[in-house]
Amino acid sequence: MVKKIFLIVMVLLMLFTVAGCGSTEKEVLSILNYDIYIDRDLLKEFEKENNVKIKYDTYSTPEEMYIKAKAGATSYDLIISSEYMIERMINEGMVNKLNFDNIPNYKYIDEDFKNHPYDPNNEYSVPYFWGTLGILYNKNTVDASSESWAMLWDENHSQRIIMMDSQRDSFAAALKLLGYSLNTVNEKELDEAKELLLQQKPLVMAYITDGAPDIMVNEEADMALVWSGEAVSAMAENENLGFVIPKEGSNIWIDAMFIPSTSKNQPLAEKFINFLCSIEATLRNINEVWYSTVHTEAKKQVDEELLNNPAFNIPDEDIEKMEMFRDPKEFIDLYTERWTEIAAQ
Amino acid sequence: MKDRTKYFAYPYVLWMIIFIALPSFLVLLYSITTKESNGLTTIQFTLENYKKFFDPLYLNILWDSIYLAAISTVICLLIGYPAAFIISNTNLSKRNTLLFLCIMPMWMNMLLRTYAWMTILGNNGILNNLFSLIGLPKLNMLYTKGATIMGMVYNFLPFMILPIYTALSKMDKALLEAADDLGADKKTVFIKVILPLSMPGVISGIIMVFMPAVSTFIIPQLLGGNKNMMIGNLVEKLFILNGDWNFGSAISIVMMVIILISMSIMNKFDVDKEGGARLW
Amino acid sequence: MVKKYLSKIYMGIIFIFLYAPIVVLAVFSFNESKSRGHWTGFTLKWYVDLFHDRDIRLAFYYTISIAIISAIISTIIGTIAAIGINSMKGKAKSLILNVNYLPVVNPDIVTGISLMILYIAFNMDFGFNTMLISHIVFNIPYVILCILPKLKQLDVHMTEAAMDLGATPMYALRKVIIPEIKPGIVTGFLMAFTLSIDDFIISYFTKGEGVTNLSIVIYSMARRGVRPTINALSTIMLSVVLILMILINKRTNGMEKAKKLKEKR
Numbered sequence: 001m002v003k004k005i006f007l008i009v010m011v012l013l014m015l016f017t018v019a020g021c022g023s024t025e026k027e028v029l030s031i032l033n034y035d036i037y038i039d040r041d042l043l044k045e046f047e048k049e050n051n052v053k054i055k056y057d058t059y060s061t062p063e064e065m066y067i068k069a070k071a072g073a074t075s076y077d078l079i080i081s082s083e084y085m086i087e088r089m090i091n092e093g094m095v096n097k098l099n100f101d102n103i104p105n106y107k108y109i110d111e112d113f114k115n116h117p118y119d120p121n122n123e124y125s126v127p128y129f130w131g132t133l134g135i136l137y138n139k140n141t142v143d144a145s146s147e148s149w150a151m152l153w154d155e156n157h158s159q160r161i162i163m164m165d166s167q168r169d170s171f172a173a174a175l176k177l178l179g180y181s182l183n184t185v186n187e188k189e190l191d192e193a194k195e196l197l198l199q200q201k202p203l204v205m206a207y208i209t210d211g212a213p214d215i216m217v218n219e220e221a222d223m224a225l226v227w228s229g230e231a232v233s234a235m236a237e238n239e240n241l242g243f244v245i246p247k248e249g250s251n252i253w254i255d256a257m258f259i260p261s262t263s264k265n266q267p268l269a270e271k272f273i274n275f276l277c278s279i280e281a282t283l284r285n286i287n288e289v290w291y292s293t294v295h296t297e298a299k300k301q302v303d304e305e306l307l308n309n310p311a312f313n314i315p316d317e318d319i320e321k322m323e324m325f326r327d328p329k330e331f332i333d334l335y336t337e338r339w340t341e342i343a344a345q
Numbered sequence: 346m347k348d349r350t351k352y353f354a355y356p357y358v359l360w361m362i363i364f365i366a367l368p369s370f371l372v373l374l375y376s377i378t379t380k381e382s383n384g385l386t387t388i389q390f391t392l393e394n395y396k397k398f399f400d401p402l403y404l405n406i407l408w409d410s411i412y413l414a415a416i417s418t419v420i421c422l423l424i425g426y427p428a429a430f431i432i433s434n435t436n437l438s439k440r441n442t443l444l445f446l447c448i449m450p451m452w453m454n455m456l457l458r459t460y461a462w463m464t465i466l467g468n469n470g471i472l473n474n475l476f477s478l479i480g481l482p483k484l485n486m487l488y489t490k491g492a493t494i495m496g497m498v499y500n501f502l503p504f505m506i507l508p509i510y511t512a513l514s515k516m517d518k519a520l521l522e523a524a525d526d527l528g529a530d531k532k533t534v535f536i537k538v539i540l541p542l543s544m545p546g547v548i549s550g551i552i553m554v555f556m557p558a559v560s561t562f563i564i565p566q567l568l569g570g571n572k573n574m575m576i577g578n579l580v581e582k583l584f585i586l587n588g589d590w591n592f593g594s595a596i597s598i599v600m601m602v603i604i605l606i607s608m609s610i611m612n613k614f615d616v617d618k619e620g621g622a623r624l625w
Numbered sequence: 626m627v628k629k630y631l632s633k634i635y636m637g638i639i640f641i642f643l644y645a646p647i648v649v650l651a652v653f654s655f656n657e658s659k660s661r662g663h664w665t666g667f668t669l670k671w672y673v674d675l676f677h678d679r680d681i682r683l684a685f686y687y688t689i690s691i692a693i694i695s696a697i698i699s700t701i702i703g704t705i706a707a708i709g710i711n712s713m714k715g716k717a718k719s720l721i722l723n724v725n726y727l728p729v730v731n732p733d734i735v736t737g738i739s740l741m742i743l744y745i746a747f748n749m750d751f752g753f754n755t756m757l758i759s760h761i762v763f764n765i766p767y768v769i770l771c772i773l774p775k776l777k778q779l780d781v782h783m784t785e786a787a788m789d790l791g792a793t794p795m796y797a798l799r800k801v802i803i804p805e806i807k808p809g810i811v812t813g814f815l816m817a818f819t820l821s822i823d824d825f826i827i828s829y830f831t832k833g834e835g836v837t838n839l840s841i842v843i844y845s846m847a848r849r850g851v852r853p854t855i856n857a858l859s860t861i862m863l864s865v866v867l868i869l870m871i872l873i874n875k876r877t878n879g880m881e882k883a884k885k886l887k888e889k890r
Contacts, residue, residue, distance in 0.1 A: 030834045035845055040679065055835025058845065067588040073741065073751045076834065159485050165571045206488040206570025210848045218663075220468035336587050343574040344406045350794070354709025354721065357702060357765070361724050364762045368739035369727070371746060428639050431632040443636065445870070450643045452866050453650075456825060456840055457859050460847045461646030464653065469663075471649065499642065560732030563825070567847055580734055584830075590742075597735045604730050 029268050030055040032065060033080045034255070035210065037129075039288040042281055046272060060210060061166065069094060075262040078269040083254045084325040086125055087118035091327070095124045096259045102270035105277035113254055113294045116324065125256035126273050129291035131228040132252050132314055132322060133169055134245040136212070136235075141222045149177035149246045152223060153196070158203045162215060162224035165207040167339035168325060169251070170197060173225055176248045182323050185331040194338040201345060216241055227253075229291035231311040236290075243311040249321035254294070369601070375594035394595035403579070403596075410575040413490070413565075414558035417497035418505075421554045422547065424498070425505035429546070430539075432506070433513035444510070447503050459496055459567050466492055466568070488570030496564040497554075504553040512546025513539070552607050560600060576600065647863070654856035671857040678854050680842055685858065687753070688838040692821040695760035700814040702761070703768030708802065710769065711776040728763045729770070736763060737830035744831065751833025759831040760821045767820060768813035775809035776802075 027050075031043075035058045043054050057076075059065045062085035068074045069089070089095050100106055106126060113127040135151055137144055141160075144151065152161055152173060164170050172182040174193035184190060205221050212224035213234035226234075231243040257276065259269050275281055282298040292312055293299050307313045328335070379389045397403070432443045450458065465471045466487040473483045486492055516539070524534045562577035571578070576596065583593030657666035675681060710721055728736050740759045749755055779802065787797040803810075825840035832841060843855055 044679075057834060057837070060845065060848070061586060063586045063588065067585065070588070071745050072748065073745055074834065075750065201572070204570075204572065205485075207572065208570060208848065215467075218467070218469050340574070340579070340582075341402055343571065343578075344402055344409070350708050350712040350798075352709065353705045354713060357706030357709070358721060360702065360765070361721070364740070364743070364758070365724055365727055368736075368743040371742045372735070372739045375742065424639065427632075427635060431636055434632075446640055447643070449867070449870075450647060451823075452819060453647055453859055453863050454823060454840060454843060456843045456847055457650060457855065458646045460843070461650045463847075464649055465645065499646070502639075502643070556730060556732065560734055562734065563844070577732065577734055580738070584738055593738070594742075597732075597738060600732055601735055604732065608726070608730055 027052040027265065027268060028055060029053070029078065029265060029272060030057070030076045031078045031080075031272070032057050032059060032074070032076045034058060035060055037080065037255075037289050038276075039281075039284040042276070042284060046275055050268075050271065052268065069260060069262070074260075075264065076260055077263040077265050078257060078272060079260055080128055080255055080257050082325070083116065083118040083256065084327045086256055086258055088327040088329075089258075089260070090119060090124050094261050096261050096263060096266060097123050098126070098259065098273075099266070099270060102267060103274045103277065105274050108277055108279070108282075108295050108297050110294050110296050110299075116254065117326070118254075118324075119256070125258040126277065127294040128255045128257050128276070129229070129285075129289060130252065130254045130294055131291045132245055132318070133172060133225065133227060133250045134231065134243055134311070135223055136216050136226045136231045136241060136243050137223045138216070138219060138221075139240050139242045144242060144244045147244050147247045149173050149248055151244075151246075152225065153177075153200050153203065155203060157222045159205050160222035161200075161204050162212045162221050163200070163204050163207050164212075164225050165209045167335050169225065170207075171335060171339070172251045172325075173246075174200075176246065176250060179248065182251055183326045183328065185328060185334065187334060190334055190338060194342060197342050198345060201342065207343075227291070228311045228314065229289055232290035232306070232309055235309065235311065243309075245310070245314065245318045247321075249323060250318070252319060252322035252324055254324070255291075372594045372597050375591050376598045377595075378591060380589070380591055394592045395599075397592060398595055398599060406574050406579055407576050407599075409573060410559050410577070413494060413573070413575065414497065414555050417494050417501065417558050418551055418555045420494070420498050421502050421505040422551065425502055425550065426509055426547070429506045429509035429513055432510050433516075444507075447506050451503055455500060456563065456567075459500065459564060462492070462496060462499065462568060463487060466495075487568065488572065490569065490573060493565050493569035493573065496568040497558045497561065500564065501554040501558055504557075505550040508549040508553065509543055509546040512543040516542050548610075552610075556604055556607065559603070650856050651860045651863075654853055654860045656853060659853060671853040672861075674852075674854045675857050675861075678852075680837075681839070681854060681858060683835075684837045684839045684842040687756075687836055688822055688840075691753075691757050691760055691838065692818050695757055695764055695821050696814050696818040699761045699764035699768050699817045700810060703765045703813055703817075704772055704803075704806075704810055706765070707769045707772040707776060707806075708798070711773060725766045725769055727766075729766050733763075733824075733826035734830075737827040740827065741830045751831065752836050753833070755831045755833055756828055756836060756838070759827050760824065763824070763827060764817035764820060767816050768810075771813035771816060772806055772809040775806040779805050 029052055031054060033056070037058075043056055046052070047054050062082045065079065065081055066085055066089065069076075069079075070092075086095065103126060109127055113130060114122050119125045135144070135149075137151070142151070142157065152163070154161075163173075168182075171190070171193055174196045175182045175184060175189065178189070178192055178196065180186075180189045180193070206215075208215075210230075212221075212226050213230045215221050216224050216226075216234050217238045219238070219240070226243075228243070228245075231241075235241045235243065257273050259266055263269055276285070277295070279295070279297045279301070282293060282295040283301060286293055286298065286302055286306075290312065292314055293302070302312075310318075376394050377390055377392065379391050379393070381387065381389060398407075428447075432440060432447075435443060463470070467473070468483065468485065468487065470487065472486065476483060520538055520542070521534060524538050529537065559575075560577045560580075562575065562581045565571065565573055565575045565578055574582075580593050580596050580600070583589045583596070652664075654671055655667050655669070656664055657668045657670075658664075710718060710725075713721065737759070740755075740762065744751060744755050783805070784797050784801050787801050788794065792800065823840065824838070825844060828838050829841055829844070832838075839855075839858070846852060846855060
């Protein structure tokens, strides 16, 4: 009996190792991206077209990505991340300059998303998607006419409010409600925001990142702090849901592709960036991730319905009031300490 | 023979030095150095990381974790002891089936089982749907302390039942008969004979439930909605989100010390070290 | 009599508690709708999807291959080490046993982090190898703990007798010791295998490019709503385990019965 099991195990093992080795001669491109942030079939197509193998990994927060990269625990060829983390990595010399000759599709990228302070001369990164932070709510139970962050502090919805388990985003809501910059390094302002978030805690059902749309679609909560693309996808699944970008202003973020200095195959990574900047790939990605596009041509071709959704086609008057996260450098500890205090209460 | 086979252990000793002792030492090293230390030349020693932990903020987190884990352990004991007792008193053929049924759930991924509880406890989950079918009001169950405790009890209950069962089944039945013959009633027999004899099982059960419960970070995240930070969440955050490995290491060392103390208590009670192995 | 019923009811409640989530998972793997908690109709599409989902397939491949390889290696190292430890005495023995016990009692998160720090210190590339080594590290202690009790029961005179009769130590090992402790080795192997399949935290800290396991995939999904494909996969895996266990049980039962019959004759 044992011998038989052992034999079976060995055969399985050999099959596995054979299956694993079959593709090692191909060029390899390793990519790190946020969760559900690409149309996965595009990877397969790129693999086939170029006869390469893609190693694809996902992560959930920019901090997590940064720490692993900094510690030398990763060596990806291409990373997609958020602007403030890219800024930090550029400053620390962890990003390679791009060769734009290999990325002709860069011409499609909207000028509005170039020349931002995180990459002032557009040398290191290519914008991928952009979006904002807002409140996803259930139209049947929530009155959104105030269009204010104060909605998230409404005691009538006690235990029906979902916040993010992300310090920058949660603080952004509180700081904006108080009328401060979401990049503040003023300890007094931060303390006020902390008090506000502490006041809110008894009303909060849960602090979760990524999971809120699912709960909102199930109508298990009334309101959730979400990113715009999450709102679009949730609204597509449940028509009772609405999205509001508070009048006090919000955060605008740009996620971009860049090549970390650990990359072993820069030309191939650039080829992939160019591939993702094509009209067709962008359109397919839009239909998968639902965030606002930085692609001028693709935007002309998306569905009418999507263009009418303010969570996708974000109105200009809202954009004017938005602020981009900056890398707070060592001041991040001020945020972290206060966020831990809130979580420990 | 014995003298020569002793050398068989040496390769593993080397392995232990590299993969158990050295990593623990590195964590210790991180815990007593500053963030600015980069390599051997710039190393700076400090006790700041430990001092920081004695801030009421972090002590609160530790206290909360111990409190939640202790409650779960007590519940596990209260539920698990009778179960183990019942199993040890059934006849042999049935006993194996019952034991098997206790272990079976552990072969399913723990995260999935925890996730399934989200489906059961959610505001529009299975339990609440049942409640409204029979006319009861819906309850807020998911994302509460209660859900966290339940998740721990659920995941670690088998760790309590099995060692107690082992202790009970090893018991010499003649002792019980003797007590019976000497006129002790059932209650006295239980308190004076059975309970003391099953103590090693109880203690090893308590430790085997308490240890994973106090350090878990998944259960408070998925079932507790991140509303109560536990020590495991803090360590995970420090390493993954904040990048403060020095402070994170200090807390890891504190956790390790707590565990080692429990271990030495376990040694005192002469519980043999097969805790984990008993699961089989 | 009443007591008997009471204890039956009690065990019943406990098993309902233990199995409710598993039943829910299995039932919802046949649910038409993606969202949890609502039954909208029967479907097998998640089982079909399973074969097309690249993430899950890859994670399954890594989970199984790491479980098999790490279980084999840790069983081999563990068996040899256990034999060695068993013949040691005094302080050295208790020191080794205590260090060996460390990964068992240490919180997984501390073990995972300390290994991650080790690999970084040695400048190792994170990936299949780091995850495999980590699994072997936490598997061996369990294997040793499964085998040691069997070695204690082993009759010392048997090996001595074998050697008196001219067996070399290696021969005695192969022909006398190993067969005697085989049950311990098998349990050790099975235990290492299941621990490895189920591990999340240590893998989470030691994974690398393109290498994940099912637990990690499930974790990232559980945060935003699991795809029912994962339910389908675990239903299949659990069914396989169940069938295997029943078969093995039947076999051993059958063997015992046959033995008894033989003895009667």
